[in-house]
Amino acid sequence: MTPDLAPETRAFLARRHALYVDGAAQPPARPATLEVTDPATGLPISSIALGEAADVDRAVAAARRALHGPWSRLTADERTRILLEFSRLCDARARQFTELAVLDNGMPRAIAESTAPFCSQFLRYYAGWVSKIAGRTLPSAGMGKRPGELQAYTLREPVGVVGAITPWNYSFGMEMLKIAPALAAGCTLVLKPAEQAPLAALLLAELATEAGVPPGVFNVVTGLGETAGAALAAHPGVDKIAFTGSTEVGRLIVHAAAGNLKRVSLELGGKSPVVVFPDADLAQAIPGIAMAGFLLQGQNCVCGSRVFVHEKIAREVAEGVAAFARNMAIGGGFEPGTMIGPVISREQRDRIERLVATAQPEGARLLTGGRRPREAGWFFEPTVFTDCRPDMTIVREEIFGPVIAIQTFADGDLEAIAAQANDTVYGLSGSVWTRDLATAHRMVRLIDAGQVGVNVHAAMDPTMPFGGNRQSGWGREFGEEGLELYLKTKAVTITW
Numbered sequence: 001m002t003p004d005l006a007p008e009t010r011a012f013l014a015r016r017h018a019l020y021v022d023g024a025a026q027p028p029a030r031p032a033t034l035e036v037t038d039p040a041t042g043l044p045i046s047s048i049a050l051g052e053a054a055d056v057d058r059a060v061a062a063a064r065r066a067l068h069g070p071w072s073r074l075t076a077d078e079r080t081r082i083l084l085e086f087s088r089l090c091d092a093r094a095r096q097f098t099e100l101a102v103l104d105n106g107m108p109r110a111i112a113e114s115t116a117p118f119c120s121q122f123l124r125y126y127a128g129w130v131s132k133i134a135g136r137t138l139p140s141a142g143m144g145k146r147p148g149e150l151q152a153y154t155l156r157e158p159v160g161v162v163g164a165i166t167p168w169n170y171s172f173g174m175e176m177l178k179i180a181p182a183l184a185a186g187c188t189l190v191l192k193p194a195e196q197a198p199l200a201a202l203l204l205a206e207l208a209t210e211a212g213v214p215p216g217v218f219n220v221v222t223g224l225g226e227t228a229g230a231a232l233a234a235h236p237g238v239d240k241i242a243f244t245g246s247t248e249v250g251r252l253i254v255h256a257a258a259g260n261l262k263r264v265s266l267e268l269g270g271k272s273p274v275v276v277f278p279d280a281d282l283a284q285a286i287p288g289i290a291m292a293g294f295l296l297q298g299q300n301c302v303c304g305s306r307v308f309v310h311e312k313i314a315r316e317v318a319e320g321v322a323a324f325a326r327n328m329a330i331g332g333g334f335e336p337g338t339m340i341g342p343v344i345s346r347e348q349r350d351r352i353e354r355l356v357a358t359a360q361p362e363g364a365r366l367l368t369g370g371r372r373p374r375e376a377g378w379f380f381e382p383t384v385f386t387d388c389r390p391d392m393t394i395v396r397e398e399i400f401g402p403v404i405a406i407q408t409f410a411d412g413d414l415e416a417i418a419a420q421a422n423d424t425v426y427g428l429s430g431s432v433w434t435r436d437l438a439t440a441h442r443m444v445r446l447i448d449a450g451q452v453g454v455n456v457h458a459a460m461d462p463t464m465p466f467g468g469n470r471q472s473g474w475g476r477e478f479g480e481e482g483l484e485l486y487l488k489t490k491a492v493t494i495t496w
């Protein structure tokens, strides 16, 4: 069911999209296009241009010119005003962003509606940082100089031209995590959005120009990862790559970046633990656990896919989560009440099915779900397995679908429980459910992840650093740490 779309959404979908370079839509070097489809129906909704290495060259050159041009000459106040105006325009287009996210990503409308204001909030947060970027005066006494005979200080400078490569799951939400701090720091950027949800990136670029971001500061090259993405990651004119996506592609990015030793930040996959102690408030924990696993069909890097429950309450929790799953309305994002939309593609749906098919032969017990609820569109039921063990495929692999695998633990010391929770190559997120302060504080320290919640899973806020340990990534986005990714330090000594 597609409701009446806003006229601007219809017009946007009907366009023959180009690349966005130097402040304007520009055709790609070769006239190839890719169909954009609605995962709820599998039907085409629009098309994008397939940019390639030559287009990346052009966009990087534009970003380089803009870096040394008008963008570097703005005062902090002028840059702040532009980011605030960009934020205002994003708010004004919230309906269009929401509709694009439902159609392009398959987001349930309620999630799409909360992603649009998150983007403008993120921009406002980083707009506030622009005027706080400052070096330090240092008490250097080098070269036998006395106070007053030497001045030593640091300057904070933008790292330069940024290549941003992003995934489809939250599309413009993910893109904004890079755009806002990069612009705040004074960098310029070339964004390669995901091929499967590329549309909102083009709208963001247009709004940036409308807000006063000078031409060339923010460029978008739509296209494939193996061509446009790889060219950007390897480009000698790019100073930093900010990547969000799979751990597998993250490794390729690191190799590609080695040529000119560009900086790299990586937000990668996860297999996050959810640990439930017997004193937890189950009325709060059960929906919390279910949503940790099923939000956005489990297509979440922070997805709480490995649940550990104390054996005393294991049955109650498993049945509670399964009952929650059975009550989740499955449907297209525009259908009223939808909690589970489609997954992004047929390939992804098939991959989820393949992984789920390993569970019962390996000894897991299916409590609910496990099937496609309908044939049209790429849907998969929210699925709960119990009797899981650490060596099972569904416990080890990031599924990126709505699948929760439950294991149990017995009374014992917290270090042993945390060791179970940490038994993964990832380290992105985790949560602990308990009313006991000592358990909470100790588990927070023991879980090896970039983010831990107590009685909440994966709380996100622009002020809170976010990123992974181990194979979940390098660096932290959000907050002051997120700005640091786009700044470098120059040490200055002046004698007279």
Ligand code: NAP
Pocket (backbone or CB within 6 Å): 165, 166, 167, 168, 169, 174, 192, 193, 194, 195, 196, 223, 224, 225, 226, 228, 229, 230, 231, 233, 244, 245, 246, 247, 248, 249, 250, 252, 253, 266, 267, 268, 269, 270, 300, 301, 302, 398, 400, 428, 468, 472, 473
């Ligand atoms: P992906 O396949 O790794 O793709 C991510 C981006 O990289 C896409 O734009 C992709 O282009 C591009 N790409 C693919 N191959 C490339 C190459 N050789 N060189 C340069 N770029 C290349 O990930 P995805 O399937 O879109 O997203 C799911 C993954 O992202 C999951 O593993 C998830 O955990 C992770 N994720 C992590 C976070 C986090 O913050 N930690 C957030 C969200 C998602 P194409 O679109 O053309 O393939």
Ligand code: MG
Pocket (backbone or CB within 6 Å): 036, 037, 038, 039, 103, 104, 105, 196, 197, 198
């Ligand atoms: Mg799509």
